[in-house]
Amino acid sequence: MSARTNILLLVTAALVAVVAAGGLDWYETALVYQIYPRSFKDSDGDGIGDINGITSKLPYLADLGVEAIWLSPIFLSPMYDFGYDISDYRQIAPEYGTMDDFENLLAESKKLGVRVILDYVPNHTSNESDWFVKSVRKEPGFENYYVWADGVKVNGTLQPPNNWISIFRKSAWEYNATRGQYYLHQFVIGQPDLNYREPKVQQEMKDVIRFWLDKGVSGFRVDAINMMYEVDPKDYGGRFPDEPLSGDPNYGPEDYEYLDHIYTKDLSETYDVVFDWRDVFNEYISKQGEYKIMMTEAYADIELMIKYYGDGKRNGSIPFNFAFLGEINNQSNARDIKLVIDKWMTYKPANQPANWVNGNHDQSRMASRQGTDRVDAMNMLALLLPGVTITYQGEELGQTDGYVSWEETKDPQACNTEDPINYWKKSRDPNRTPYQWDTSRNAGFSNTTGKTWLPVADNYLTLNLAVQQQAANSHYKFYKDVVRIKKSPAVRNGDLDTRALSTSVLAVTRLLPGAPGIVGIVNLSDEDQNVDLSSLRLLSSQLQVIASGVDCKLQKGDAVNKSNVLVSAHCAIVLQTINNCC
Known part of the structure; x- marks a missing residue:
């Protein structure tokens, strides 16, 4: 037996030991919350969100059920593209704070059980x-x-x-x-x-990964991965x-x-670089006792995206699934949505986690894109479907795009249109407006007496976290309930069944032997529907409502029979069987 074989066996044994200790499965069903630091929380009154602002809100995120936060770039940058133009990968941008601030964020997040994922911009x-x-x-x-x-x-x-x-x-x-x-x-x-045909560049970028993994981050989201090679x-x-x-x-x-x-x-060479990075990530699994996640961004055909998972011999990344962004809109019916879900589940490798993305800093916010009456439905789907859920800040509230005038526009993608009339068609600023915490000045985002870096959306007095926390029913409360359900045995490990019961009613069922079954129902129509779930033969007859969206007439705790479930117009609702499956 060769020395290389011995080393591989030792590494494999170490990984198996970590798996046995339960340290490798966190990422498979994680709730990852994307934070755009510039717009999340300003701690020093300069109108720009920062690291200490994020740290101050960690208790909120932990209480929400978030398992990892992904920070858009915080590295040293002239900010032509607001952090995606990095001048030093190993330094923190002064407007966001210091390395001490970041290390404090890591320490505080660890205390609360929230992992930190950084944005990696390799192109x-x-x-x-x-x-x-x-x-x-x-x-x-x-x-x-x-x-x-x-x-x-x-x-x-x-x-x-x-x-x-x-x-x-x-x-x-x-x-x-x-x-x-x-x-x-x-x-x-x-x-x-960067020129990835230069071996020194590839080594430099591996060293950047190691620098941050040494500090204890739990992984990276990789930006624009499919643009790396020409x-x-x-x-x-x-x-x-x-x-x-x-x-x-x-x-x-x-x-x-x-x-x-x-x-x-x-280009095909890109995949080998990703697999090489995965090898670097794996070095830290046994060192630090946790799986290091890599999620890659590529707007590409599904056949190309799926290749990022691995080639059967080497593992790669979790490629972001943008189907909810690009293939579903506010006119999509239940059958359309089912086909989109089934397509990803069909293409992805059976032994790899799926993932569901409703929005990000580059896309119009989910509530604006899908419509406010589908906020609960889309959040519920992203949370109940198997695998990783990625939530962009404010989606739990149904936060909408803000208005940003031509004069206030900062996004270079919009500015480069040189068109004060149609700039908004290219602008990403509306979906980057500050998080709406409460009804105070600047929606609680900043106490600056001047202007915030982007204007706060006009609707912040009625659409904010504090109002939704106090309301009897709200998007926030429904989201939090479904996050709790996401951590149940059936949703973590159960089989998936998706059914379009009509053009307007979609049912998503998660069943695991020995555990209560979970079924989420969406009514996309303007009329109440009496839904018959009898075709779900493994689902026991007696059910109880465990999460109820803002448009639902049935409320938490209500008992129903699966043959006749009232799902009101635009309602998203989650039921649990009284008895264990199956």
């Missing part, structure tokens, strides 16, 4: 990064840290290397006079793309090839959607 850095400065100067070892290319002369004028377009519009290439070349930026000009110019005669036109008549030559991005995203 690009800031153009103020020391790496980029050295690469511009071609300092030894840094020459190829970024994607550089020579321009082309057209009628005597130097032009970009090809037709590639930035996600934020216009050319994805920017000329650097010092180096005499163009650098690639698939996002804003201040976000030069085709190798060596395969195209030494030049980066033009991308073909998409043919979409709704976009012009400066819009990202104008091209079909076959050379700049979803």
Whole structure:
């Protein structure tokens, strides 16, 4: 037996020991709460949310039932893209606090049983990064840290290397006079793309992961993972090839959607990097006694997304499931939603956790996108379905998009439209407005006497946490009830059954032998429905309401028979069997 085999056996034994101790299963059914730090809670009155503000609200999150918080970037940055342009991966942005503040956050969260997950932005850095400065100067070892290319002369004028377009519009290439070349930026000009064909870059990024894992974070959400690689110019005669036109008549030559991005995203090399990172994460499982989670963001076809789970030989990440964002809208019926759920459950590997995402900092808020009358329904589905639930801050309240005028707009994606009329179609600012804590000035987000970094939404006096905590029924109270149900044996480990009982009624059932069965019902229609669950033969006849949404007539504690359950218009309700299954 070789030394390598012996080492692998020892590592495997260590992992098995951790599993036996119960330390590996937290992530499989976790509730992960995304915090956009700039908009969550301001502790020092400057109008910008910060780390100490997050720490002050940890008791709220723990009481809500959150098992892990994911922080959007808090690293040193010039903030052209509000933290997604990182100048130093190992330093905290001063406006958010200090490393001491972060370490205190870690310590306090640990006391409360809440894990901390960081945002990892591997595709690009800031153009103020020391790496980029050295690469511009071609300092030894840094020459190829970024994607550089020579321009082309057209009628005597130097032009970009090809037709590639930035996600934020216009050319994805920017000329650097010092180096005499163009650098690639698939996002804003201040976000030069790293070159993952350079082994030193891959090692640097592994070292960044280890730096934060050494501090005790529980994992990372990985940003824009499918943008990390571009085709190798060596395969195209030494030049980066033009991308073909998409043919979409709704976009012009400066819009990202104008091209079909076959050379700049979803390249196969990306998966190997993810698998390598998973190996780094695994080093810390036995060291720290907990599983280290990796969740990856890629807006891609499902066949490509599923590959991030692993290749059968090596494990990878949990790829974010954006089906609730992209394939369901406020006109979707019960059958549409069932098909979306079944599609993900069919494609994902049987031994890997599913995940359900209702929103994030890049998308219109769930309540605005789906409609306020579907808030309870969408939250319930994300919590009752198998696997990981990701909640974006404020979704538990049904917080809606705020209005942000052109003059107050900060998002570079909107500013780059140069269009004061239609900018809002590209703006992410409305879904980043401050969290609405109470009815006090600035919704309790900040005590600044000036302006908050983005304006607080106009509806904060009636839509806020304090009001919903005091109300007899509220989105918050329903959400909290369903979080508690998510931790029940049937929802953690039970079999899933999804049924569209009609075009407007969807039932999600979780059954586990020896435990009470759970069934969630959604009525998407404007009329009350008497729902017959008799076709669910393993579900016992006598049921009790254990969570009742804001539009439900049945209330917690009510007893019902499965043959006749009153589900009022727009109601989302959860029932539990009186007897154990099955």
